[in-house]
Amino acid sequence: MDPAQNFEAHAASSAGDEVIAPLPRITLQAFCETPAIAAAMQTATTDRRMEKTHSRVQMGGPAAAVEAFRSAPTPNVIVLETVSDGATLVGHLDALAQSCDAGTKVVVIGHVNDVQLYRDLIRRGVSDYLIAPLEPLDILRTLSELYVAPGARNLGRIVAVMGAKGGVGASTVAHNVAWAMARNLDLSTVIVDLDIAFGTAGLDFNQDPPQGIAEAVFAPERLDANMLDRLLSRCSDNLALLAAPAMLDRTLDLQEEAFEQLFDLLRASVPCVVLDVPHLWSGWVRRCLIGADEVVIVAGPELASLRNAKNLIDLARASRPNDSPPRLVLNQVGLPKRPEIDAGEFAKALGVEVLVAIPFDAQVFGTAANNGQMVAEVQAGGKINEAFIHVASTLTGRGEARRGKRSLLEPLVAKLKRRKA
Known part of the structure; x- marks a missing residue:
């Protein structure tokens, strides 16, 4: 130039x-x-x-x-x-x-x-x-x-998804949004299951990889791009998973910067990284939320979710003044016989808009979970899948979902596919 x-x-x-x-x-x-x-x-x-x-x-x-x-x-x-x-x-x-x-x-x-x-x-x-x-x-x-190499491709966007309360379906939202990024927006995406002890990403994608995030976290001195490549498990053409072992053989008393090196490698490797953040509070969880490019809070339409979501949003506003506010997703809306807070009232109390309100459908979500599938594989044309595509489009800055086109394969996912072919 x-x-x-x-x-x-x-x-x-x-x-x-x-x-x-x-x-x-x-x-x-x-x-x-x-x-x-x-x-x-x-x-x-x-x-x-x-x-x-x-x-x-x-x-x-x-x-x-x-x-x-x-x-x-x-x-x-x-x-x-x-x-x-x-x-x-x-x-x-x-x-x-x-x-x-x-x-x-x-x-x-x-x-x-x-x-x-x-x-x-x-x-x-x-x-x-x-x-x-x-x-x-x-x-x-x-x-x-100043510190981006000349000619380097665009850096990846890290999206942190966390539930305002346990059991609100934050992991389900994270996994389906990542699927939409990869499938509907044709973006190479990695989903990272940070719930090392109880993570469900492996179950949801019907994967049982022998290695995953534990090897990256507990042996940081060995972690590099090649090792990360070996730890990833392919879920679809553009989607790879860094799975949690879901075992109780070690506790998670992690240092605040435990995932720092991993996130830097992922950011330099793929356009989209979705963090499935567990519902707990520690130094490293706080760091994951504050350091992400986008924060998604998943809440149920009830009082405890409202209180916790407000605390998370207030924290994000104070700690991320130069970033967009957290995105609010209301999940499990319309649960039979449950009194619920109206979406408009929920948003008004928090001072943020509801990005989407995802209706409760026991048949669709139950079938997907039991079969190790995404909602799009069970009911591709429904409103629930449209909601996930809308969230993915908003988080990536793409208003229109694209179908039938292939992007340039990113290094990690491309290597993974060649090795498993």
């Missing part, structure tokens, strides 16, 4: 719902000159995607950066805001270059839309030039792209 075109693309960019990859473990210092950019930068540093980053935001602009690093080592990333003219900025950058460590990346935030200045900065090794005003997501996107 021509530098001028790249410059204009950044100048016109706005926050979207695209996947922004978490930053690696780096150090970052920002030197700002205006309160607005300092505030946006500070907000960005508290975002979930910068959890591993050690950041510091201060005032003073490029001049302060030059002084700060005369005798101190430079961090991995320096962000400079400037309100001065181009010649002054270039002078500060030349002075900063004298003390910059090899590998330090520099991002400049300016207030002048000047293509020639942009080109001069790129020639001097500046990684990017952004035009104020900026939102926190603009900053996050740019910082994340």
Whole structure:
């Protein structure tokens, strides 16, 4: 791309719902000159995607950066805001270059839309030039792209599905939504059963793989892309499963970051990752929810689900201010003889819309569960399956389901299919 075109693309960019990859473990210092950019930068540093980053935001602009690093080592990333003219900025950058460590990346935030200045900065090794005003997501996107390899394909989207209460059918929703992503939207998808002791994904997909998520979690020193490939079990052309052993031979006193390496590998391998999150509360469960790109809360139309869903939504809003709010799915609606809270009242109490209300159908769900099938395999044209397709389309940003077309096979699923053919 021509530098001028790249410059204009950044100048016109706005926050979207695209996947922004978490930053690696780096150090970052920002030197700002205006309160607005300092505030946006500070907000960005508290975002979930910068959890591993050690950041510091201060005032003073490029001049302060030059002084700060005369005798101190430079961090991995320096962000400079400037309100001065181009010649002054270039002078500060030349002075900063004298003390910059090899590998330090520099991002400049300016207030002048000047293509020639942009080109001069790129020639001097500046990684990017952004035009104020900026939102926190603009900053996050740019910082994340510094660590995405040139030419790398789009990063995968992680969707966490959790029940507001035990027994509301969150696993059933997660599995059927993953199936819809793979089958109806033609997206390579991996479903991860995080309920290591009692997970049902293997039963629901009629799979009994000898290995699965336990091997990935309890032997993290061995986990890499090749090992992950061996652990996946194929459910359909575009759908693979990382199954839970569903055994009680070990307890789940896991560290908060237990799944971090696994999720990074999955995000880099397939477009869609659906996490079937068990209904329990621990450090690692909280981290899974907060770190996901999309959160789906499955609730029943009754009071306990309402209370718990509110707690989860409040937590997500506080911990994920730069993300879309959790999606609410009402499940088992219309259970015979059960008094229920109306969907409209349920949504009003929580301050979020109900994405779908899935009707209770004992025959359809019971047949699917007992046969190790998805609802689409039992009743393809029903309203229940349409609800799952709608959820999948919303979570992936695709309004229309596509049929009959094949996407490029993703590495892990493709290898798995070749090996089992």
